Amino acid sequence: MALRDERVTLAHGGGGTAMRDLIEEVFTAVFEPPGMEDAAQLSAAALAEPGARLAFTTDGFVVTPLEFPGGDIGKLAVCGTVNDLAVSGARPLWLSAAFVIEEGTEIALLRRIVATMAREAEAAGVRIVTGDTKVVGRGACDTVFVTTAGVGVVPPGREMGAARVRPGDVALVNGVLGDHGATILAARGDLALSTALESDCAALGHLMEAVLAAAPGARAARDLTRGGLASALNEIAAAAGCGIEISEEALPLRAEVSGMCEILGLDPLYLANEGRLVVFVPGDEAEAALSAMRARPEGQGACIIGAAVAAHPGQVRMRTAFGGARIVDMLVGEQLPRIC
Amino acid sequence: MALRDERVTLAHGGGGTAMRDLIEEVFTAVFEPPGMEDAAQLSAAALAEPGARLAFTTDGFVVTPLEFPGGDIGKLAVCGTVNDLAVSGARPLWLSAAFVIEEGTEIALLRRIVATMAREAEAAGVRIVTGDTKVVGRGACDTVFVTTAGVGVVPPGREMGAARVRPGDVALVNGVLGDHGATILAARGDLALSTALESDCAALGHLMEAVLAAAPGARAARDLTRGGLASALNEIAAAAGCGIEISEEALPLRAEVSGMCEILGLDPLYLANEGRLVVFVPGDEAEAALSAMRARPEGQGACIIGAAVAAHPGQVRMRTAFGGARIVDMLVGEQLPRIC
Numbered sequence: 220m221a222l223r224d225e226r227v228t229l230a231h232g233g234g235g236t237a238m239r240d241l242i243e244e245v246f247t248a249v250f251e252p253p254g255m256e257d258a259a260q261l262s263a264a265a266l267a268e269p270g271a272r273l274a275f276t277t278d279g280f281v282v283t284p285l286e287f288p289g290g291d292i293g294k295l296a297v298c299g300t301v302n303d304l305a306v307s308g309a310r311p312l313w314l315s316a317a318f319v320i321e322e323g324t325e326i327a328l329l330r331r332i333v334a335t336m337a338r339e340a341e342a343a344g345v346r347i348v349t350g351d352t353k354v355v356g357r358g359a360c361d362t363v364f365v366t367t368a369g370v371g372v373v374p375p376g377r378e379m380g381a382a383r384v385r386p387g388d389v390a391l392v393n394g395v396l397g398d399h400g401a402t403i404l405a406a407r408g409d410l411a412l413s414t415a416l417e418s419d420c421a422a423l424g425h426l427m428e429a430v431l432a433a434a435p436g437a438r439a440a441r442d443l444t445r446g447g448l449a450s451a452l453n454e455i456a457a458a459a460g461c462g463i464e465i466s467e468e469a470l471p472l473r474a475e476v477s478g479m480c481e482i483l484g485l486d487p488l489y490l491a492n493e494g495r496l497v498v499f500v501p502g503d504e505a506e507a508a509l510s511a512m513r514a515r516p517e518g519q520g521a522c523i524i525g526a527a528v529a530a531h532p533g534q535v536r537m538r539t540a541f542g543g544a545r546i547v548d549m550l551v552g553e554q555l556p557r558i559c
Numbered sequence: 560m561a562l563r564d565e566r567v568t569l570a571h572g573g574g575g576t577a578m579r580d581l582i583e584e585v586f587t588a589v590f591e592p593p594g595m596e597d598a599a600q601l602s603a604a605a606l607a608e609p610g611a612r613l614a615f616t617t618d619g620f621v622v623t624p625l626e627f628p629g630g631d632i633g634k635l636a637v638c639g640t641v642n643d644l645a646v647s648g649a650r651p652l653w654l655s656a657a658f659v660i661e662e663g664t665e666i667a668l669l670r671r672i673v674a675t676m677a678r679e680a681e682a683a684g685v686r687i688v689t690g691d692t693k694v695v696g697r698g699a700c701d702t703v704f705v706t707t708a709g710v711g712v713v714p715p716g717r718e719m720g721a722a723r724v725r726p727g728d729v730a731l732v733n734g735v736l737g738d739h740g741a742t743i744l745a746a747r748g749d750l751a752l753s754t755a756l757e758s759d760c761a762a763l764g765h766l767m768e769a770v771l772a773a774a775p776g777a778r779a780a781r782d783l784t785r786g787g788l789a790s791a792l793n794e795i796a797a798a799a800g801c802g803i804e805i806s807e808e809a810l811p812l813r814a815e816v817s818g819m820c821e822i823l824g825l826d827p828l829y830l831a832n833e834g835r836l837v838v839f840v841p842g843d844e845a846e847a848a849l850s851a852m853r854a855r856p857e858g859q860g861a862c863i864i865g866a867a868v869a870a871h872p873g874q875v876r877m878r879t880a881f882g883g884a885r886i887v888d889m890l891v892g893e894q895l896p897r898i899c
Contacts, residue, residue, distance in 0.1 A: 229896045230891075232785075232896060232897075233785065233786070233890060233895075233896065234784065234785025234786025234787070234790050234829075234831070234890055235786050235790060235829075235889055235890030235891050236889050236890065236891050237891065238785070238786075239889070258614040258615065258616035258643050258644050258646075258647035258649060258709075258711070259614065259615045259616065260612045260613070260614050260647065260649075260713055261612060261613045261614075261615060262611075262612045262613070263613070266606050266607070266613060267606070267607050267608075267609065267611075268607075269607065271602075271607075272600045272601060272602045273600070273601045273602070273603070273606060273613075273710070274598040274599065274600050274601075275598065275599045275601060275653055275655060275688060275689055275708075275710055276598035276599065276655065276689050277655035277656070277657045277689055277690060277691050277706070277708055278657065278691045279657040279658070279659050279691050279692075279693045279706065280693075281659055281693045281695050281699075281700075303598050304598050306598075307598035307600065309598060309600075313615055315615060315616065315617035315708045316617070317617045317618065317619040317706045317708075318619070319619050319621055319659070319700075319704055319706075348615060349615055349616050349617055350617060351617050351618045351619050351706075352619075353619045353620075353621045353704075353897075353899075354896070355621050355701065355896070355897060356896065356897075358698070359621075359700065359701040359897075360621075360659075360699070360700045360701065360704070361695065361699040361700065364659055364693075364700070364704065366617070366619065366657045366659075366691075366706035368615075368617055368655045368657075368708030369598075370613070370615055370710060371598070373600055444574065445572075445573060445574025445578070446573070446574025446575050446578075447574070450574050450575060489574075489575075491574070549575055549576050549579070550573060550574055550575030550576065551570075551575050551576050551577065555573075556569045556572060556573065556694070556695070556696065557572075557693075557695060557696075557699075559693075
């Protein structure tokens with residue numbers, strides 16, 4: 220135990236022995252095989268397959284509070300990047316993790332975040348193979364920010380993308396919407412809301428593989444993070460050049476989340492999720508995709524919410540419970556800052 | 560021009576149209592091919608070569624000030640990650656870039672940083688293929704932090720690593736030491752130092768390829784960032800289990816940097832560099848490596864500074880100008896925070 224400090228000091232960012240102790244004890248002892256060089260060197264038979272492509276993505280995480288019911292910033296940082304890879308059709312393989320840490324941050328908090336990351340990475344079947352830490356003075360950042368990048372492999376012949384969606388394709392989500400956003404909102408405390416909600420944060424790589432095995436013609440998927448379902452559907456409609464119609468009655472919403480949205484004037488269609496995705500599959504593969512989702516714990520609440528249509532290209536419309544229809548626009552501004 | 564704002568607002572981080580406008584106009588318009596999905600999909604013949612390995616690394620950047628003589632945070636973010644890949648023996652190919660931006664940051668500043676990144680990436684022969692932006696409220700971060708991750712390819716049969724250094728190997732650096740650290744120190748302004756110094760910040764991928772072509776037996780390289788030459792040599796000595804001897808008289812130092820160090824009680828051996836590396840090559844390849852370095856602009860000031868020795872394993876010693884010897888330890892604490 221070289222590390223006796225309880226809190227991070229500027230010396231832990233200075234490139235010397237204090238930094239080495241922090242990195243070795245708190246980070247690499249949990250993440251990395253011993254003796255690894257700065258740049259991880261990795262070989263994968265999957266990458267050498269003719270026609271395989273490498274997928275590469277990154278996401279920064281600045282959520283507040285850092286720990287909340289159902290997860291913490293570390294869980295978000297692993298799941299968020301795994302999900303970005305998964306919805307692109309890639310099998311997630313490796314992650315990097317870079318931390319910006321405020322002077323004075325409790326070492327015990329860092330250890331909890333790192334432990335979560337290691338656990339989530341293992342569950343998702345990815346390895347955290349390289350990382351970095353920077354320390355900034357008090358007040359120069361808000362405790363801890365984490366940025367992950369991810370590398371995965373898209374198997375030969377697998378082509379997914381929003382532009383491939385066409386009229387008749389069916390849209391499915393894997394569970395109730397908005398739990399993450401509502402949980403963060405309640406966890407901030409300033410609304411004096413007391414709920415039993417937990418974040419939906421989950422890695423969706425295994426779910427996507429199951430969907431793709433059952434529905435090999437799947438056209439496109441999106442994880443429903445900032446901007447929620449509404450933003451994801453609008454992006455897909457714009458890229459595909461077709462319309463999307465969803466049914467209000469089909470949307471899976473927890474009564475508690477709908478209630479909170481009603482009180483606060485929020486729209487659950489825009490609430491952030493961290494373990495939810497929408498996937499578009501050809502109509503004749505929809506039932507198979509639905510069954511494959513429901514067979515997995517992170518897809519138990521899966522359902523069909525609508526379809527792509529030839530009408531109103533680029534626009535998302537919702538048939539309301541009263542039989543009317545309304546346009547579901549993209550979010551314009553900011554519903555809730557620092558949700559992830 | 561959808562983006563009329565002069566400063567970043569929280570709405571620019573919210574997942575809606577304001578965020579899309581910021582990302583499209585300021586970031587992807589400069590970085591990415593149009594129509595790219597969230598996760599970049601890349602194919603490289605180099606990755607499919609039998610025996611090739613993928614190299615993967617990440618680094619966060621929190622330098623202050625954000626702009627300084629010879630560079631800015633964007634230049635650091637590209638060169639730093641390119642250099643991590645290069646010193647591992649990899650050919651850098653692709654970068655990701657994730658930004659955490661404080662509410663109120665000038666859009667013009669972001670545009671300058673992004674322009675620098677695009678320019679440096681092109682010069683280094685890498686592509687910035689994926690990214691992310693997060694916006695936090697005033698006071699929750701210090702203007703802009705950038706985290707890059709990098710993917711490269713290690714050609715079949717190329718094996719580099721600090722543990723491979725053995726007695727008799729010769730150590731070379733590619734130019735004068737400490738310009739970056741001294742420049743940042745002066746740029747902070749609170750020392751009322753006026754200098755003509757510029758950061759040494761540079762991408763070293765092409766230099767490393769030239770060294771490896773001239774000295775194919777090269778054992779290990781390290782970029783001399785936080786903790787400077789002293790920390791890099793100590794890491795190598797520890798990993799290799801041999802001693803390292805350097806000569807004070809051989810160390811390339813600018814008079815201005817030595818002078819500033821003397822006034823401030825700093826040791827140039829620990830000053831940060833962002834365009835300098837040390838490489839260990841077998842003795843009979845040292846002259847070839849030196850010539851290869853000097854033939855490139857970023858290696859014009861290259862010189863031999865010492866060698867690995869069988870004596871005092873794990874320890875770095877310096878023969879002083881007066882004929883004595885002193886131990887060069889690893890830096891213990893913090894010489895200068897937020898240097899990169």
